[in-house]
Amino acid sequence: MTDSNYDEIMQLLCDRLSSLTNTNAQISPETNLISQLSIDSIKLLNLIMEVEDTFDISIPINALADVQTVRELVDLVHKIKSAS
Amino acid sequence: MNLLEKIDAAAAARKALLPNGVGAFGIPIEEVYSATEARIGDRRVLLLGTNNYLGLTFAPECIQAAHEAIDKEGTGTTGSRMANGSYFGHRALEKEFADFYQCNSSIVFTTGYQANLGTISGLVGPGDTVLIDGDSHASIYDGCILSGADIIRFKHNDVTDMEKRLRRLGDRVETTLIIAEGIYSMLGDQAPLAEIVKLKNAYGCILLLDEAHSLGVLGETGQGLVEKTGLLQEVDFITGTFSKSLCSIGGFCVSNHPQLEQLRYISHPYIFTASPSPATIASTRAALELLRKGSHLRKQLWDNCTQLYSALKEAGYVLGPDPGPVIAAVVDTPQQALLLWQQLLEHNIYVNLILPPAAPEGKSLVRCSVNAAHTEDQIRYVGDTFAKLYSVISSHS
Numbered sequence: 001m002t003d004s005n006y007d008e009i010m011q012l013l014c015d016r017l018s019s020l021t022n023t024n025a026q027i028s029p030e031t032n033l034i035s036q037l038s039i040d041s042i043k044l045l046n047l048i049m050e051v052e053d054t055f056d057i058s059i060p061i062n063a064l065a066d067v068q069t070v071r072e073l074v075d076l077v078h079k080i081k082s083a084s
Numbered sequence: 085m086n087l088l089e090k091i092d093a094a095a096a097a098r099k100a101l102l103p104n105g106v107g108a109f110g111i112p113i114e115e116v117y118s119a120t121e122a123r124i125g126d127r128r129v130l131l132l133g134t135n136n137y138l139g140l141t142f143a144p145e146c147i148q149a150a151h152e153a154i155d156k157e158g159t160g161t162t163g164s165r166m167a168n169g170s171y172f173g174h175r176a177l178e179k180e181f182a183d184f185y186q187c188n189s190s191i192v193f194t195t196g197y198q199a200n201l202g203t204i205s206g207l208v209g210p211g212d213t214v215l216i217d218g219d220s221h222a223s224i225y226d227g228c229i230l231s232g233a234d235i236i237r238f239k240h241n242d243v244t245d246m247e248k249r250l251r252r253l254g255d256r257v258e259t260t261l262i263i264a265e266g267i268y269s270m271l272g273d274q275a276p277l278a279e280i281v282k283l284k285n286a287y288g289c290i291l292l293l294d295e296a297h298s299l300g301v302l303g304e305t306g307q308g309l310v311e312k313t314g315l316l317q318e319v320d321f322i323t324g325t326f327s328k329s330l331c332s333i334g335g336f337c338v339s340n341h342p343q344l345e346q347l348r349y350i351s352h353p354y355i356f357t358a359s360p361s362p363a364t365i366a367s368t369r370a371a372l373e374l375l376r377k378g379s380h381l382r383k384q385l386w387d388n389c390t391q392l393y394s395a396l397k398e399a400g401y402v403l404g405p406d407p408g409p410v411i412a413a414v415v416d417t418p419q420q421a422l423l424l425w426q427q428l429l430e431h432n433i434y435v436n437l438i439l440p441p442a443a444p445e446g447k448s449l450v451r452c453s454v455n456a457a458h459t460e461d462q463i464r465y466v467g468d469t470f471a472k473l474y475s476v477i478s479s480h481s
Binding site for chain 2: 040046053059061062063
């Protein structure tokens with residue numbers, strides 16, 4: 001996968017997170033999903049289903065245990081998409 | 085923020101949602117008078133939040149069996165079956181469950197929660213996959229996490245979405261366990277079992293069905309959704325609980341697969357916990373017998389369910405798609421749900437309050453569980469009270 005793909009995933013996730021959390025705050029790669037966006041577990045799981053459908057991949061939700069920031073979420077999606 | 089400060093932050097969030105010490109969760113029940121009435125504070129309340137679907141909590145047969153078991157075998161087993169041995173009652177109940185489901189094997193667990201934890205974590209492990217409904221009970225999620233398998237969710241009761249996710253798994257379907265529930269605990273709707281079985285067979289997966297809320301409720305003899313749909317032989321593993329229709333505590337798994345027996349040696353939630361007490365097993369055995377011949381109880385239950393579902397629907401409430409023993413009024417905000425819950429309690433009716441993220445799609449629920457012991461007058465009073473409160477709730481944002 002090229003960097004443009006990585007950027008595409010980053011843009012998509014930032015847009016969706018902004019919409020899900022109804023925040024006007026700037027979402028950056030280092031934004032913490034829990035402490036800064038207060039995204040609850042169900043919203044995050046539903047977002048993962050959307051991302052799976054967008055990129056036609058399977059993202060095991062147990063992999064989210066290591067995800068705290070937007071960048072870590074993008075890295076996870078990028079890694080799975082690259083391997084698919 | 086240290087560990088204790090994190091807990092304080094969660095407590096503060098809870099207090100903000102439930103001001104003035106409102107005890108909607110874990111409410112103190114001072115006395116229980118019957119399967120339908122109890123005392124909360126100084127109020128004699130109608131119980132509509134108990135999952136006591138067949139109303140057997142005070143069945144004389146169950147109480148007598150429990151008394152006799154205590155007299156004969158004492159209050160507890162004081163250890164696990166692996167270390168301390170299996171009592172006659174444990175083995176007898178397993179035989180009775182196997183017979184009830186016409187299966188070769190059955191395992192009894194200490195709680196329904198552990199039945200899912202122990203079965204799921206025994207069936208799958210790292211490198212395997214579990215495909216679960218998005219509205220699955222916490223015991224299913226926790227069992228999956230304990231297993232170390234990859235967890236993929238499909239949209240609630242959406243078989244098209246389920247197939248899409250099965251297709252994406254490719255060769256991994258061979259080591260995939262699909263999990264669904266007979267009746268879902270939040271909205272009371274039923275799994276589309278025929279379509280799920282069709283996909284399970286097409287993709288060559290294993291299917292586990294949790295009949296926790298449907299045992300005793302669905303089917304001629306109360307087996308659950310498998311009996312209602314005639315698909316008993318198509319489901320690989322069935323789990324369930326004793327704490328609803330059977331009015332005690334514990335859980336089970338039944339299967340025709342001989343591999344189920346091996347779970348006794350690999351499943352930590354089975355091995356590393358004390359086995360059910362003699363009184364628990366005895367009352368469960370008596371209740372299972374009543375459940376099997378309880379078609380009159382099921383008829384009364386379903387009459388009550390239909391009466392309350394119709395009353396709430398007519399009053400304008402948004403409900404789950406199917407009438408059933410779980411009837412949840414869906415409201416937009418936690419504040420509306422809390423107000424409705426409080427007002428119902430003011431009218432001496434106890435129901436369950438479900439707030440996000442436990443409720444689906446960010447909504448909040450005021451959840452009733454109907455039972456066979458409720459009288460027509462009691463159900464009418466509950467329906468009338470909900471109707472009276474509808475305008476109050478609708479105008480409250």
